[in-house]
Amino acid sequence: xxxxxxxxxxxxxxxxxxxxxxxxxxxxxxxxxxxxxxxxxxxxxxxxxxxxxxxxxxxxxxxxxxxxxxxxxxxxxxxxxxxxxxxxxxxxxxxxxxxxxxxxxxxxxxxxxxxxxxxxxxxxxxxxxxxxxxxxxxxxxxxxxxxxxxxxxxxxxxxxxxxxxxxxxxxxxxxxxxxxxxxxxxxxxxxxxxxxxxxxxxxxxxxxxxxxxxxxxxxxxxxxxxxxxxxxxxxxxxxxxxxxxxxxxxxxxxxxxxxxxxxxxxxxxxxxxxxxxxxxxxxxxxxxxxxxxxxxxxxxxx
Amino acid sequence: xxxxxxxxxxxxxxxxxxxxxxxxxxxxxxxxxxxxxxxxxxxxxxxxxxxxxxxxxxxxxxxxxxxxxxxxxxxxxxxxxxxxxxxxxxxxxxxxxxxxxxxxxxxxxxxxxxxxxxxxxxxxxxxxxxxxxxxxxxxxxxxxxxxxxxxxxxxxxxxxxxxxxxxxxxxxxxxxxxxxxxxxxxxxxxxxxxxxxxxxxxxxxxxxxxxxxxxxxxxxxxxxxxxxxxxxxxxxxxxxxxxxxxxxxxxxxxxxxxxxxxxxxxxxxxxxxxxxxxxxxxxxxxxxxxxxxxxxxxxxxxxxxxxxxxxxxxxxxxxxxxxxxxxxxxxxxxxxxx
Numbered sequence: 001x002x003x004x005x006x007x008x009x010x011x012x013x014x015x016x017x018x019x020x021x022x023x024x025x026x027x028x029x030x031x032x033x034x035x036x037x038x039x040x041x042x043x044x045x046x047x048x049x050x051x052x053x054x055x056x057x058x059x060x061x062x063x064x065x066x067x068x069x070x071x072x073x074x075x076x077x078x079x080x081x082x083x084x085x086x087x088x089x090x091x092x093x094x095x096x097x098x099x100x101x102x103x104x105x106x107x108x109x110x111x112x113x114x115x116x117x118x119x120x121x122x123x124x125x126x127x128x129x130x131x132x133x134x135x136x137x138x139x140x141x142x143x144x145x146x147x148x149x150x151x152x153x154x155x156x157x158x159x160x161x162x163x164x165x166x167x168x169x170x171x172x173x174x175x176x177x178x179x180x181x182x183x184x185x186x187x188x189x190x191x192x193x194x195x196x197x198x199x200x201x202x203x204x205x206x207x208x209x210x211x212x213x214x215x216x217x218x219x220x221x222x223x224x225x226x227x228x229x230x231x232x233x234x235x236x237x238x239x240x241x242x243x244x245x246x247x248x249x250x251x252x253x254x255x256x257x258x259x260x261x262x263x264x265x266x267x268x269x270x271x272x273x274x275x276x277x278x279x280x281x282x283x284x285x286x287x288x289x290x291x292x293x294x295x296x297x298x299x300x301x302x
Numbered sequence: 303x304x305x306x307x308x309x310x311x312x313x314x315x316x317x318x319x320x321x322x323x324x325x326x327x328x329x330x331x332x333x334x335x336x337x338x339x340x341x342x343x344x345x346x347x348x349x350x351x352x353x354x355x356x357x358x359x360x361x362x363x364x365x366x367x368x369x370x371x372x373x374x375x376x377x378x379x380x381x382x383x384x385x386x387x388x389x390x391x392x393x394x395x396x397x398x399x400x401x402x403x404x405x406x407x408x409x410x411x412x413x414x415x416x417x418x419x420x421x422x423x424x425x426x427x428x429x430x431x432x433x434x435x436x437x438x439x440x441x442x443x444x445x446x447x448x449x450x451x452x453x454x455x456x457x458x459x460x461x462x463x464x465x466x467x468x469x470x471x472x473x474x475x476x477x478x479x480x481x482x483x484x485x486x487x488x489x490x491x492x493x494x495x496x497x498x499x500x501x502x503x504x505x506x507x508x509x510x511x512x513x514x515x516x517x518x519x520x521x522x523x524x525x526x527x528x529x530x531x532x533x534x535x536x537x538x539x540x541x542x543x544x545x546x547x548x549x550x551x552x553x554x555x556x557x558x559x560x561x562x563x564x565x566x567x568x569x570x571x572x573x574x575x576x577x578x579x580x581x582x583x584x585x586x587x588x589x590x591x592x593x594x595x596x597x598x599x600x601x602x603x604x605x606x607x608x609x610x611x612x613x614x615x616x617x618x619x620x621x622x623x624x625x626x627x628x629x630x631x632x633x634x635x636x637x638x639x640x
Contacts (some may be wrong), residue, residue, distance in 0.1 A: 002485065002488075008490075014313060014330075014333075016330060019326055019330055022325050022326075023326070026323070030598040031597050033542075033586075037586055039549060040582075040583050041580065041583045044576040044577070045580070047575070048572075048580075055570065088584070088587060089601060090587060097580075249348045275366065276366060279362050279363045283363065286359070290349055290356070293352070294341075297341050
């Protein structure tokens with residue numbers, strides 16, 4: 001922060017002399033580099049995991065390397081436990097590294113040695129159990145996110161740019177059921193403080209992505225659009241009531257996208273003027289969307 | 303354009319930041335009143351996306367009306383500018399609508415020139431640099447300042463006067479010195495622009511030598527160590543700016559080496575490097591548990607620990623909570639209410 005600016009706003013009488021001296025005093029305090037160290041920790045964990053994964057994928061052929069990977073994962077967890085007892089921030093990152101190594105370890109065993117004779121779901125199931133155990137033992141949010149992703153994978157749900165719109169009825173239903181289950185889990189007293197947001201975040205995203213996929217892939221589209229609208233109203237009201245802005249904005253965005261897709265895709269257009277209609281629809285609906293968000297935000301702040 | 307509005311909002315943001323860290327009394331923060339609408343980040347993102355999409359469809363509608371005659375770009379620019387000025391009139395400040403409409407109007411304006419006049423890409427980048435710089439300083443936008451710098455860099459590199467990487471280094475250094483000098487006595491609203499420019503220019507200065515030796519590992523590796531020097535001097539000079547840009551440049555170099563080179567030895571090397579960084583962080587956390595050489599490394603929630611902060615604490619913490627220097631500043635304080 002610029003000292004000259006502080007001096008100038010003091011001279012203008014915006015802040016008192018006492019506050020001015022306090023701020024100048026504050027500027028002389030030691031600089032806290034906690035955030036920078038956290039970024040470096042995260043970077044080192046991600047880089048290590050990425051490079052190790054690549055080495056295993058490209059070059060590893062011996063069982064010794066799998067043993068080394070498993071041992072490394074154990075070392076991460078044990079050192080993580082040690083640092084956790086000392087209340088050191090590094091513990092969370094070591095546990096995350098250990099969790100990522102567990103995934104690589106089981107993936108490697110399945111890929112190289114066909115551990116469960118082609119039953120890939122069993123690999124993801126065991127990994128998921130271990131990750132859930134690690135997340136709860138160490139109260140680690142990042143590990144919980146990995147565990148939930150593995151749970152979804154075990155149920156056959158994968159979300160990527162390539163396959164988000166190519167999924168069948170069973171997967172969509174699994175997605176919806178899983179999202180409801182995750183939402184219920186978020187209310188368990190056991191982890192309300194630590195994991196509630198992570199569960200809710202996965203739940204809301206998965207629920208609306210499943211419904212959007214249903215609108216795009218399944219028939220009748222009107223039914224799924226109606227389902228999207230009704231559930232959006234319920235979820236929106238709930239999060240609006242508890243003043244969770246992130247979630248109600250997310251719901252609004254998903255609903256707008258889903259309903260717009262339905263309107264543009266299902267109404268039969270003919271001739272050149274249909275393109276005018278679509279463009280005008282988007283211009284006016286987006287203006288309405290902006291108006292809606294601003295007003296809801298105002299109401300939410302009251 | 304209301305310069306006074308931007309200045310007042312910048313002062314208010316500063317006061318909110320100071321209040322949030324607990325060194326400004328509530329009363330002094332409340333005494334300085336300015337009406338502006340700056341919602342929370344999620345609302346900002348939603349409004350930004352909706353405005354950009356809406357203005358893109360407006361441009362599409364113009365295309366249909368004027369049958370691709372290029373006049374649609376200038377019309378779309380005018381409409382975007384009108385929305386921007388309307389949002390300013392409604393006291394919007396970083397609401398998502400004002401940013402999006404400003405960026406879109408500048409983009410449409412430059413596309414209009416590029417589409418209508420047969421000028422080279424270099425000249426277009428100069429035009430972008432001029433328009434972005436003008437808008438950045440008139441309308442106090444940090445993102446546009448970065449865009450102006452990058453466009454200017456592109457223009458200078460395209461002139462082929464010197465080695466492109468030397469141009470990168472020279473421009474970065476000149477801009478850094480300019481920002482440092484100009485930032486000394488600037489207004490509150492310009493301060494954030496100059497500090498952003500300082501960050502961007504020092505980052506480019508740190509990475510430029512490694513870009514010179516792109517693809518030649520044995521030359522690249524020593525040049526890639528410049529960020530380490532930045533970090534060293536950051537510690538020496540107690541500069542958070544050098545520390546941050548050093549870390550960012552280090553990340554850039556690691557990512558670019560992974561991208562440029564492949565093979566077991568490189569990936570093995572990075573595994574080793576990441577373990578070393580991890581160990582270094584553990585040591586830093588251990589050593590800087592208490593303030594040392596002007597630095598400290600403690601979790602924000604733990605800063606009330608009296609033993610740690612007593613020697614440096616202001617006499618009374620205004621909001622009952624206290625945070626260490628550095629790190630917290632840079633973002634505009636959002637006033638939730640409007």
